[in-house]
Amino acid sequence: MNDLIDMKALLDGVDVFNMSLWLTGALLVLVLIGVRVAFATALIGFLGLCLFFMQKQGFDKGLITAMKLAGQVPHSKSTTYSLSLIPTFILIGYLAYYAGLTGYLFEAAKRWVGWMPGGLGVATVFATAGFAAVSGASVATSAVFARIAIPEMLKLGYDKAFAAGVVAAGGTLASLIPPSAILVIYAIIVEQSVGALLLAGFLPGLVSALIYAGLIVGLAKWKKTLGPPVGGFTWKQRFASLPGASPIFVVVFIIIYSIYFGWATPTEAGALGAFVVLGMALWRGMRWGQLRGALMEAAKLTVMIFSMIWGVLIYVRFLGFARLPDAFASWIASLEQPAMLTLLAILGAYVILGMFMDAIGMLILTLPVTFPAVIALNGGEGVLRADSALGMTSQEVAIWFGIIVVKMAELCLITPPIGLNCFVVAGVAQDSKLPISVQDVFRGASPFFVADVATIGVLIAFPSIVLWLPSLM
Numbered sequence: 001m002n003d004l005i006d007m008k009a010l011l012d013g014v015d016v017f018n019m020s021l022w023l024t025g026a027l028l029v030l031v032l033i034g035v036r037v038a039f040a041t042a043l044i045g046f047l048g049l050c051l052f053f054m055q056k057q058g059f060d061k062g063l064i065t066a067m068k069l070a071g072q073v074p075h076s077k078s079t080t081y082s083l084s085l086i087p088t089f090i091l092i093g094y095l096a097y098y099a100g101l102t103g104y105l106f107e108a109a110k111r112w113v114g115w116m117p118g119g120l121g122v123a124t125v126f127a128t129a130g131f132a133a134v135s136g137a138s139v140a141t142s143a144v145f146a147r148i149a150i151p152e153m154l155k156l157g158y159d160k161a162f163a164a165g166v167v168a169a170g171g172t173l174a175s176l177i178p179p180s181a182i183l184v185i186y187a188i189i190v191e192q193s194v195g196a197l198l199l200a201g202f203l204p205g206l207v208s209a210l211i212y213a214g215l216i217v218g219l220a221k222w223k224k225t226l227g228p229p230v231g232g233f234t235w236k237q238r239f240a241s242l243p244g245a246s247p248i249f250v251v252v253f254i255i256i257y258s259i260y261f262g263w264a265t266p267t268e269a270g271a272l273g274a275f276v277v278l279g280m281a282l283w284r285g286m287r288w289g290q291l292r293g294a295l296m297e298a299a300k301l302t303v304m305i306f307s308m309i310w311g312v313l314i315y316v317r318f319l320g321f322a323r324l325p326d327a328f329a330s331w332i333a334s335l336e337q338p339a340m341l342t343l344l345a346i347l348g349a350y351v352i353l354g355m356f357m358d359a360i361g362m363l364i365l366t367l368p369v370t371f372p373a374v375i376a377l378n379g380g381e382g383v384l385r386a387d388s389a390l391g392m393t394s395q396e397v398a399i400w401f402g403i404i405v406v407k408m409a410e411l412c413l414i415t416p417p418i419g420l421n422c423f424v425v426a427g428v429a430q431d432s433k434l435p436i437s438v439q440d441v442f443r444g445a446s447p448f449f450v451a452d453v454a455t456i457g458v459l460i461a462f463p464s465i466v467l468w469l470p471s472l473m
């Protein structure tokens with residue numbers, strides 16, 4: 001083979017850094033034309049490793065080295081302890097849904113806040129926030145409440161686009177409120193504390209839910225035909241709705257309390273939460289078919305997430321050899337402009353990428369480059385708060401940026417043309433024979449884009465909202 005093609009000689013004049021830029025561009029093209037992120041990143045990463053080691057070792061040895069490195073990733077990373085909590089968090093949400101706990105949660109929220117303008121919309125937001133606290137998946141949250149909340153709102157004369165938009169936006173809260181699968185993925189990629197990041201997402205998730213609720217009330221007051229209030233519930237009826245929703249609150253308490261006080265690792269807390277939900281579901285009469293459905297759905301989503309992680313980590317392995325993240329971080333740190341302006345430019349790039357990529361894929365594709373850049377922008381690893389550009393230590397920036405970038409990922413779920421939550425809500429609505437199109441959902445979700453921008457502005461202006469709970473661990 002070496003007699004036919006001296007690959008080492010052909011590649012000796014190729015600059016590895018420039019090669020990494022071309023391959024990264026090719027990766028973006030593959031993703032934009034519809035190739036799955038898992039396959040696109042694995043392919044480009046493996047190709048990059050091949051070219052890099054063929055340049056160093058020749059064709060045969062280089063190919064074997066690249067195959068060994070790429071082949072080690074799935075096993076080494078799937079056995080990482082931190083990753084084991086993803087399936088447990090996902091399972092909690094599906095068990096809660098198949099056990100019918102979501103219906104009780106929505107009914108309780110309706111009785112307590114339905115009297116407000118746009119009351120069912122507000123109830124949907126708070127119910128999705130509650131369900132997000134036991135479900136790590138935004139798409140699953142949107143699908144569940146599309147079946148429960150939209151028919152209720154349409155019966156009361158709510159605008160169909162408004163009703164669908166509320167559900168699509170409310171589902172995004174699962175990205176921030178722990179247990180959040182996407183926060184776990186962020187923690188693993190940037191090698192930060194999973195427990196600290198999960199706690200950090202709690203208050204920002206609550207702030208986001210309150211801003212959503214305020215927007216709904218404001219829109220319903222401005223245009224009364226959007227969503228009338230729901231009245232007629234007595235205090236006795238309100239308190240009577242709480243026992244049905246209590247399992248959700250019990251699980252939230254177990255997870256947050258055990259992580260906060262260090263009684264359990266996040267993985268142990270997730271397993272305990274899944275066990276509690278399973279016990280409550282069986283006590284409420286869950287049948288084998290429902291349990292099987294919950295297990296299958298959790299397995300499918302887990303496999304999808306793990307596949308994406310494997311593919312991206314092969315690509316990251318190549319980037320490490322090419323030193324592209326280090327070069328980008330050095331360039332960012334050398335810019336002669338305010339650090340906050342550079343950070344806003346990075347977040348603006350996420351908005352654009354989010355129009356064409358799903359949230360998880362976008363994060364695991366970009367974080368290997370953007371995270372080192374943000375750390376360098378703040379002053380580098382080990383910087384003191386007084387000497388930093390953003391007024392935080394490097395560890396605080398790592399947690400704060402994680403919450404900000406995950407909130408940016410929420411924008412991807414409701415922005416055209418790829419907004420996954422909007423497609424899920426439209427699909428569920430059409431399956432339920434409801435007169436709601438994808439265009440209706442995107443139109444109804446558009447005001448929540450403004451609400452998300454406002455939330456991000458609040459979190460940037462007041463980083464203590466993110467950092468307070470982790471600082472108390």
